[in-house]
Amino acid sequence: MLHVNKLSFSYSSNQIISDISFTAEKGAHISIIGESGCGKSTLLKLLYGILQPNTGTILWDDKPVFGPDFKLVPGETFMKYLSQDFDLMPYLSVEDNVSQFLSVFYPKELKERTDELLEMIEMTAFAKTKVKLLSGGQQQRVALARVLAQKPEILLLDEPFSHIDNSRKNTLRRNLFNYLKSEKITCIVASHDTHDILSFADEILVLKDQGIAAKAKPEELYNHPQKKHIALLFGDVNLIAISLLKPYATIEKSILVYPSELIISENSGLKVWVKNSYFKGSHYLIESKLNETDTILFNAPHALEAEKEVYLNVALETINTRIKD
Numbered sequence: 001m002l003h004v005n006k007l008s009f010s011y012s013s014n015q016i017i018s019d020i021s022f023t024a025e026k027g028a029h030i031s032i033i034g035e036s037g038c039g040k041s042t043l044l045k046l047l048y049g050i051l052q053p054n055t056g057t058i059l060w061d062d063k064p065v066f067g068p069d070f071k072l073v074p075g076e077t078f079m080k081y082l083s084q085d086f087d088l089m090p091y092l093s094v095e096d097n098v099s100q101f102l103s104v105f106y107p108k109e110l111k112e113r114t115d116e117l118l119e120m121i122e123m124t125a126f127a128k129t130k131v132k133l134l135s136g137g138q139q140q141r142v143a144l145a146r147v148l149a150q151k152p153e154i155l156l157l158d159e160p161f162s163h164i165d166n167s168r169k170n171t172l173r174r175n176l177f178n179y180l181k182s183e184k185i186t187c188i189v190a191s192h193d194t195h196d197i198l199s200f201a202d203e204i205l206v207l208k209d210q211g212i213a214a215k216a217k218p219e220e221l222y223n224h225p226q227k228k229h230i231a232l233l234f235g236d237v238n239l240i241a242i243s244l245l246k247p248y249a250t251i252e253k254s255i256l257v258y259p260s261e262l263i264i265s266e267n268s269g270l271k272v273w274v275k276n277s278y279f280k281g282s283h284y285l286i287e288s289k290l291n292e293t294d295t296i297l298f299n300a301p302h303a304l305e306a307e308k309e310v311y312l313n314v315a316l317e318t319i320n321t322r323i324k325d
C-alpha cells in the first residue's frame, strides 16, 4: 500500500503542494486530475523521488521513498515512472528497448515476455525497427512496454496516451489498464483525458489550490461533483437556479446540470434561444441563451436552427440528487 503523508513542496518560493495525504491500495488505479498547472506532474515526481519534498513522507508498504537529498540516483526498484519524455534508447530496436532490463540468462522467458508486451502495445510488426525511426505515438507505446518489462509494483504515468491517436488509444487503454489490474500493479495516472479517468480509475483525486479538493470513485465524483470546477474537468456543465427549472420551488439554490441531462420539451420548461449547434458525432451540442448574459449548453440529436425557441427540463430525480449535494 502507498502511504503519502503530509507532503508539501515548493519550487523556490512558489508553493505547489501543501500538506497532501492519501493512500492507494495494492493494485488500485488512482487518477490525478486538475486544471493545467495545478501540480499533477510535480506530485508524480515527488512520489518517484525525483523532487525533494519540503515536508512529509512517502511509504510503499514499509519502504520509504527517498528524494534526491538522500539518494544519489533517484528512483526505487519497486516503482517505475513514465514521464512525458520517454527515456528510450533511440539506436536500439523496439524489442531491444523493451527487453533491455530482462535477464539474458533466461532467453525463453525474455522472448516470451517481450513478445507479450509488444502484442499488448500493438507493436509486434515493428519489433526490429530502430526506435528513432518511430513516430511520437509509437515511441510512447514502446516506453510503456519498457517500464512494464521491469515489473514494477507501482507505476506512475504522466499523460500516458498524450501522443497516441484515437484509433489506437481505446484498445491500448483497455489492454494496459486490464493488464495492470491482472498483475495487481498499483498505478497512479496524471491525466486530462476523461475516458482514461471515468472508465478505469478506482478513485479520482482532484488537485486544486495546492491540496486535494476531492477523492472519490468516478461515479460518485461525476454524479455528485460538489463544485463546478470539478464537473468542468469532465466537460461542459451548466449551473442553473432550481427556481428556473421548477417555478413552484421555494428553495434558493443552483444545481450543476450536464448538457446530457437537459431534456428538450415541446412547450414547457426553461425557455432558451438557440445560438449555435456543434456536431459531436453521436449528437449535437447546442449553445443557447437563457437571457442576455447566461448561456445554457444541452445535447440534441440533430442541429437546431439559430434563434429557435426551445424549452428544457431536468428529471426530478437529477434535481433531487443535486439538491442534496
Ligand SMILES: Nc1ncnc2c1ncn2[C@@H]1O[C@H](COP(=O)(O)OP(=O)(O)OP(=O)(O)O)[C@@H](O)[C@H]1O
Binding pocket: 011, 014, 016, 034, 035, 036, 037, 038, 039, 040, 041, 042, 043, 190
Ligand atoms: N522545474 C520547475 N521550476 C519551477 N516551476 C515549475 C517547474 N516545473 C513546474 N513548475 C510550475 O509548477 C506548477 C505545477 O506544474 P506541473 O507541471 O506539476 O502541473 P500539471 O498539473 O502537471 O500541469 P499540466 O496539466 O499542464 O501538465 C506550474 O505552475 C509550473 O509552472
